[in-house]
Amino acid sequence: MKGDEIADEGSSTESDADKIMKDGDSQSARDVPMEDESNLEDLASSETGSSDQQHTIQSTSQDGVAPTKLSSTGGRSSDQQCYCGKERNMNIVELQCIACLKWFHDTCLSLPIGKCVPFMTNYTFSCKQCNPSGTENFSKKQPNFSQMCVTALANLTQRSHYDGDNRTMFSKDKEIIPFIEKNWEHMTTVPRRIKQTWHTTVFKTMLKDTDIFTSEEKSESGEITDAHPFFGLVLMDLERISPNYESFVKSSQGRNTDSQFGSGAVTGKGRxxxxxxxxxxxxxxxxxxxxxxxxxxxxxxxxxxxxxxxxxxxxxxxxxxxxxxxxxxxxxxxxxxxxxxxxxxxxxxxxxxxxxxxxxxxxxxxxxxxxxxxxxxxxxxxxxxxxxxxxxxxxxxxxxxxxxxxxxxxxxxxxxxxxxxxxxxxxxxxxxxxxxxxxxxxxxxxxxxxxxxxxxxxxxxxxxxxxxxxxxxxxxxxxxxxxxxxxxxxxxxxxxxxxxxxxxxxxxxxxxxxxxxxxxxxxxxxxxxxxxxxxxxxxxxxxxxxxxxxxxxxxxxxxxxxxxxxxxxxxxxxxxxxxxxxxxxxxxxxxxxxxxxxxxxxxxx
Missing domain, CATH: 2.60.120.920 (SPRY domain)
Known part of the structure; x- marks a missing residue:
């Protein structure tokens, strides 16, 4: 570089997630003592607008199980009921009891759980009927990046179906990363990272865990748009997403991979x-x-x-x-x-x-x-x-x-x-x-x-x-x-x-x-x-x-x-x-x- 000149900067643009998941947002505004929580960012889904393709939900899931139609209630089994007796609601936070495996709406709990995100899997929960003390118990764990990506893709998929788009594949840079960034404090128990190297980790995780994620690096015509690569879930039955989701998927596929986000310990160099x-x-x-x-x-x-x-x-x-x-x-x-x-x-x-x-x-x-x-x-x-x-x-x-x-x-x-x-x-x-x-x-x-x-x-x-x-x-x-x-x-x-x-x-x-x-x-x-x-x-x-x-x-x-x-x-x-x-x-x-x-x-x- 000469003393009096400098090359033009490469221009770069960022696309923020711009759609807000409204259903259930106000209903999940509680908190848990002893957990790292802050104000909940709205669940979001960005319009990519860069690819002409439309990804739609398949009529059968990859493991051969016919998935139920995703809806605002999303009920599938009458024996999986909350205290209220109502069916599941995919648009709000729900917790699965570790003992009876029943699902409970966050609005029906007497225990404050904080501002969480739907489809999160990094927790343990026991209901009143299963806990010997007769009270609910909830604790949030540090997720790995694979769990965070599953949560993000599930929310984006449900949001897309709610809007009538029925898309199953989403842009890493324009939708998945913005979703995780907006909801970081509510998906994890560690503070945000100063460096953005975790963006690369997200990409590598979804590319490596082929049992869980499917990818598309270019369109059917061979074109690579600014929205590529796209990622989606292999198993499209969102009702199966629970704390044991990764084990379930990998056991059903007969393979075993892992992607660790970290132990959750914050060192002196961290934030x-x-x-x-x-x-x-x-x-x-x-x-x-x-x-x-x-x-x-x-x-x-x-x-x-x-x-x-x-x-x-x-x-x-x-x-x-x-x-x-x-x-x-x-x-x-x-x-x-x-x-x-x-x-x-x-x-x-x-x-x-x-x-x-x-x-x-x-x-x-x-x-x-x-x-x-x-x-x-x-x-x-x-x-x-x-x-x-x-x-x-x-x-x-x-x-x-x-x-x-x-x-x-x-x-x-x-x-x-x-x-x-x-x-x-x-x-x-x-x-x-x-x-x-x-x-x-x-x-x-x-x-x-x-x-x-x-x-x-x-x-x-x-x-x-x-x-x-x-x-x-x-x-x-x-x-x-x-x-x-x-x-x-x-x-x-x-x-x-x-x-x-x-x-x-x-x-x-x-x-x-x-x-x-x-x-x-x-x-x-x-x-x-x-x-x-x-x-x-x-x-x-x-x-x-x-x-x-x-x-x-x-x-x-x-x-x-x-x-x-x-x-x-x-x-x-x-x-x-x-x-x-x-x-x-x-x-x-x-x-x-x-x-x-x-x-x-x-x-x-």
Whole structure:
């Protein structure tokens, strides 16, 4: 890759599951003590729209048993009855007793089971009649990927039949993966994974377990669409799906294969938002734990965990701290009843940095930061780092000094929105505006324009000024940052982070120019002229991208070398206090607006 060029990014699109299984969704909103549950995502089924083929349910199943017609009741045998005496209902959660093998509707149980998913097989359940104590007993187990795929395909099949499509084959990327992703917390007992490598595991599992899954890698005409490969269940009788389903299928086929998801143990490198049981790595006295779940571990001197998740693969991670204003903090912290359950996001809040620095997590991993987080050094190809704070209105300024710039290295410095690509030079996409060291070219959306003669090099101190007037739509309105309290919390190396999914295509569509906005660059105190005007509206962060091993020092204020004298502006350091106030108000507004809904029993029971 040349110093002043970068290849176009390959565009990729994601298809979210867009149909919602309505029947029984509201009826299964209960919870089980000691299980890892959170808010149930709607069961979904995506339209692939990429293949002309229609997969229909066969009149007989693969094992020779004539399946019953799938319906909203789906009754097949009168001796398999719930307490209510009614037949089975495939559209809601049902549990099979491990002793009598009868099926029970979740709405007929006296025991809260949590927000589960229909056709799940990773549980044990005994009814009142079979349990010697006369009470129901339910426990959820960690599933393997084969079980998760069976559950996903069964729900997609039932949903398709309910809609009248009668499809039996479904796209891995557009339907199966989105279903598992939406319902992860309700199908498993472990938190979501940071890396998306499990997508490949799902594919390999369904491809390998030919006793359970059937596949189609191209259409009958030989065409491979963007929806391929398709997968379905070998045995189409959904009433047979129960906790012993895999054993039943494999015994009927006379083969034995296995695909393990894991033992369920979460290591220190994994992600977890569950509370620990007393005794799990904690010293307890009189049954009470000593280590609080609502106390944040001490941060290193640089103000951020040394080991942390990076913003990449379409997800961003926001470091969180316990919110002292959140309700029910003491009840949650002191009671052992919540052990093994996820920590609600509203008990935490975004941690606001006390200084404007280069972000540890909002950067390409190959870039090296100094201990004070004010110097960045490049490595090989172009990549970028953003500052910890951004601005959306006002006139703001920061400086950058070139410490080292070996031959054939280069920089592009300027302003970036939070969705600008970190693995590309600043100004590569629609979310950034930059000034390049070579030839003094300015860049936006991969287009270079002549700006200043000669560019800049070692020893030069550059100034970056941005003017963002308040838009007409925001006149008279209170503009607050996101509270993040409704996002899931993920654990990484003892610290909790809010996980935010990037909606890139939606953000691109919503971009619009901000009238009278401007960006101006300075070199050693000299105004180099207006670089950009009417830039896209949004929040802008100081950003720098580097090519090869050049090194740049940032100065966010208050002591600048060449603060502009031709215009009134604020140093980026002045945004810190405002950001803390705005974030605190946003968090409090969330708690007030949702007062009455933020109940621990509303989450767990």
């Amino acid at each position: 977890s938002t569950k509370r620990k049981f007393p005794g799990e790595g904690q010293t307890t006295t009189s049954g009470r734990k000593i280590k609080s779940d609502l106390v944040m571990p001490k941060l290193p001197p640089n103000g951020y965990p040394l080991e942390h998740p990076y913003n990449k693969d379409g997800y961003r991670y926001i470091l969180a701290e316990p919110d002292p204003h959140a309700p029910f903090r003491q009840q949650f912290d002191e009671s052992i009843d919540w052990a093994g359950k996820p920590i609600p996001g509203w008990l935490y809040r975004k941690l606001e940095p006390s200084n404007v620095l280069l972000a540890m997590h909002d950067r390409a991993p190959q870039l090296r930061l100094s201990e004070d987080r004010l110097i960045v050094t490049g490595e090989k190809g172009y990549c970028m780092v953003r500052a910890t704070h951004g601005v959306e209105e006002g006139t703001w300024y920061f400086e950058a000094t070139i410490d080292e710039m070996p031959e054939n290295s280069a920089t592009r410095i300027g302003w970036s929105q939070e969705l600008a690509n970190l693995q590309a030079p600043l100004g590569y996409d629609r979310f950034g505006y930059s000034w390049r060291s070579r030839k003094g070219t300015r860049f936006h959306e991969s287009r270079g324009y002549h700006y200043s003669d000669g560019g800049y090099g070692v020893g030069d101190t550059l100034g970056f000024l941005i003017h963002l007037p308040r838009s007409k739509e925001k006149e008279g309105k209170l503009s607050m940052p996101d509270a993040f309290k409704d996002r899931p919390l993920v654990k990484f190396k003892s610290y909790l982070y809010y996980e935010e999914k990037d909606e890139l295509q939606q953000a691109i569509k919503s971009l619009k120019p901000l009238p009278k906005s401007q960006i101006t660059y300075y070199k050693n105190g000299e105004n180099m002229g207006l670089a950009w005007q009417d830039i896209n509206e949004g929040t802008y962060y100081p950003a720098i991208s580097l090519y090869k091993s050049c090194s740049v020092r940032l100065n966010f204020g208050p002591n600048f070398k060449h603060k502009p004298k031709d215009v009134e502006c604020s140093g980026m350091d002045e945004i810190v206090h405002k950001a803390m106030i705005h974030q605190t108000v946003s968090d409090l507004l969330y708690l007030v607006e949702n007062e009455g809904q933020l109940q621990l029993d509303a989450i767990y029971f």
